[in-house]
Amino acid sequence: MSTANKPLDVAIIGAGFAGIGAAIRLRQKGITDFVILERDERVGGTWRDNTYPGAACDIPSRLYSYSFAPNPDWSHTYSGSAEILRYIETMVDGFGIRPHIRFGHTVTGLEFDEATGLWTVGLADGRPKLRARSVVLASGPLANPGFPNIPGLDRYEGHRIHSARWDHDYDFTGKKVAVIGTGASAVQIIPELVRKAGSVKVFQRTPGWVLPRVNRRTNGLTKQVYRQVPGAQSLAREAWFWGHESVALGVVWKSPLTRVVEQVALAHLRGQVRDPWLRRQLTPDFRAGCKRLLISNDYYPALQAENCKLVTWPIAAISPQGIRTAEGIEHRADCIVFATGFEISKQGTPIPVIGRDGRVLADEWRGGAYAFKSVTVAGYPNLFLTFGPNSGPGHNSALVYMEAQIDYLTDAIGLILDRDLRMLEPRRERQDRYNARLQRRLAATTWNSGCRSWYLTEDGFNATMYPGFGTQFARQLAGVDLADFELTTRDTVVIR
The missing domain is CATH 3.50.50.60 (FAD/NAD(P)-binding domain)
Incomplete structure (x- = not known):
């Protein structure tokens, strides 16, 4: 052969x-x-x-x-x-x-x-x-990429972007943007869009549990230690691993720790969102861990920006000019961003x-x-x-x-x-x-x-x-x- x-x-x-x-x-x-x-x-x-x-x-x-x-x-x-x-x-x-x-x-x-x-x-x-x-x-x-099964999706005449196939050539400046989805990708995208677009409407089916994110910069000394002493990085990895393993007790199964996770998320929500009605719209009605936990410090502030609005009415259809919700309102949009997963x-x-x-x-x-x-x-x-x-x-x-x-x-x-x-x-x-x-x-x-x-x-x-x-x-x-x-x-x- x-x-x-x-x-x-x-x-x-x-x-x-x-x-x-x-x-x-x-x-x-x-x-x-x-x-x-x-x-x-x-x-x-x-x-x-x-x-x-x-x-x-x-x-x-x-x-x-x-x-x-x-x-x-x-x-x-x-x-x-x-x-x-x-x-x-x-x-x-x-x-x-x-x-x-x-x-x-x-x-x-x-x-x-x-x-x-x-x-x-x-x-x-x-x-x-x-x-x-x-x-x-x-x-x-x-x-x-997965698109939702919404009537009229193919009739939309504006610009369409999926989070997993981002169009970096599209200029959001001054545009009316609609975002479908409030999951892990959406909570990262929405704050960035709010900074650039003329207006942003976020279409939420169900709110998620959002935890604060502590993202520290790694200094040069730490990098040098990890480079010269590989065991130090292994120890750091082990520490992160066991920390996350303990979280299973609160999010994989219902336990007293589940309530702790929920209380941390609710405190984060109360600390960032003053309006009681918006807080109610953003409060999940399911157990923490039932869906993927979200981690963000700037999602809630973005939703409260002057150029952002949260829409909780169910989507009835995509129209040629935007999104029509169940109560009969058409939300016009120059661009629809689908943060709808895979x-x-x-x-x-x-x-x-x-x-x-x-x-x-x-x-x-x-x-x-x-x-x-x-x-x-x-x-x-x-x-x-x-x-x-x-x-x-x-x-x-x-x-x-x-x-x-x-x-x-x-x-x-x-x-x-x-x-x-x-x-x-x-x-x-x-x-x-x-x-x-x-x-x-x-x-x-x-x-x-x-x-x-x-x-x-x-x-x-x-x-x-x-x-x-x-x-x-x-x-x-x-x-x-x-x-x-x-x-x-x-x-x-x-x-x-």
């Missing part, structure tokens, strides 16, 4: 945090026959796409980074999107990942061949298909995935996505997910969870290569038992306590969050237990 036709050991889909992290760990394990397939022309994923004004992470930088790639030079407690993107690019070059990346390669589908134990990777634009012994699906849950695959897959015996993963996930320990799925051998079903944290850094998944899947890929396995597949009975227990635990969490959020499917199935501490999630992925898997060698005849 020619080198050109030789199957890859690993194909990684996506060059965001997950794909780059997986590539680094593979190289560190001595696995170098892999490619990263990236549809864009630059790495970064979410942090390449989200460049809206004020874009920043709401997890401290020391914690929103990989433990195996510490950065002593974070400028603030919470970093902006441009600085996070630079961190990703630094990892790419520092760990020698760039030669493995194939930019402009859009994956159109995956199909498994049981006879050979290989995945076929379909590519757009007439590019030849690739074959790989293992696939890491690292495209991420926050890859494709298309999350809670009941499907971002690309078609065909597994053993022709099964289709999107069909199996129609009632809600599931996996074994969030990483592998029965019926889809040698396929590994990052940020898979039920791997979302509500209180800690996503990268802590992602790093645990990456170490687990790279260990599993190492087993496939070292033992020359044709298939490594989780046992269905173990997968079913794992998910039944997971859903029982989720029933007792704040996420399943009655509020409407993107964590849940329309019928209330939670395919997104992990019902526990970050330490518990990492512990279950601390090693690959071969008893959890069916292992098929190349010379094994499979009869099903």
Whole structure:
């Protein structure tokens, strides 16, 4: 077989945090026959796409980074999107990942061949298909912008911008701007728009719990200490980790600490908003943690600016000139900003995935996505997910969870290569038992306590969050237990 036709050991889909992290760990394990397939022309994923004004992470930088790639030079407690993107690019070059990346390669589908134990990777634009012994699906849950299902959306004649595809050429000066959404992106965007636009109307469906944000600049001495004494930065990261772990007691489950979180948020609201009616409109009627907590010091002041107005009437339709609300008023706008999040695959897959015996993963996930320990799925051998079903944290850094998944899947890929396995597949009975227990635990969490959020499917199935501490999630992925898997060698005849 020619080198050109030789199957890859690993194909990684996506060059965001997950794909780059997986590539680094593979190289560190001595696995170098892999490619990263990236549809864009630059790495970064979410942090390449989200460049809206004020874009920043709401997890401290020391914690929103990989433990195996510490950065002593974070400028603030919470970093902006441009600085996070630079961190990703630094990892790419520092760990020698760039030669493995194939930019402009859009994956159109995956199909498994049981006879050979290989995945076929379909590519757009007439590019030849690739074959790989293992696939890491690292495209991420926050890859494709999501627009709300509002009548008349396509009839709007003004300018339309989504927070994840920001138009930096559009001049907001003096414009009438409408913002749909009051979530994590919106609370960062709105203060910036209020400073520039002629007027801003914020359309709120439900208010969120907003906590104050303490964002300190990192001084030169601290950076020098972190650079010269790496253990100091590790200790700082550990401190942030355990601080956030403790928050789980208040936001993952209802406890006395839940009331403390709510009281802090309400005190923040009272301290920044004097008008009782506006405070009432901004007070959530659901438990703290049921939706994502928001962190901002300038959101409430922005809503009270002379050129800003909060609209709480439901949106009935988008009109050619603006937004019509349920009471019949048309709010004219030169530009509508959609801070409405992403298309999350809670009941499907971002690309078609065909597994053993022709099964289709999107069909199996129609009632809600599931996996074994969030990483592998029965019926889809040698396929590994990052940020898979039920791997979302509500209180800690996503990268802590992602790093645990990456170490687990790279260990599993190492087993496939070292033992020359044709298939490594989780046992269905173990997968079913794992998910039944997971859903029982989720029933007792704040996420399943009655509020409407993107964590849940329309019928209330939670395919997104992990019902526990970050330490518990990492512990279950601390090693690959071969008893959890069916292992098929190349010379094994499979009869099903």
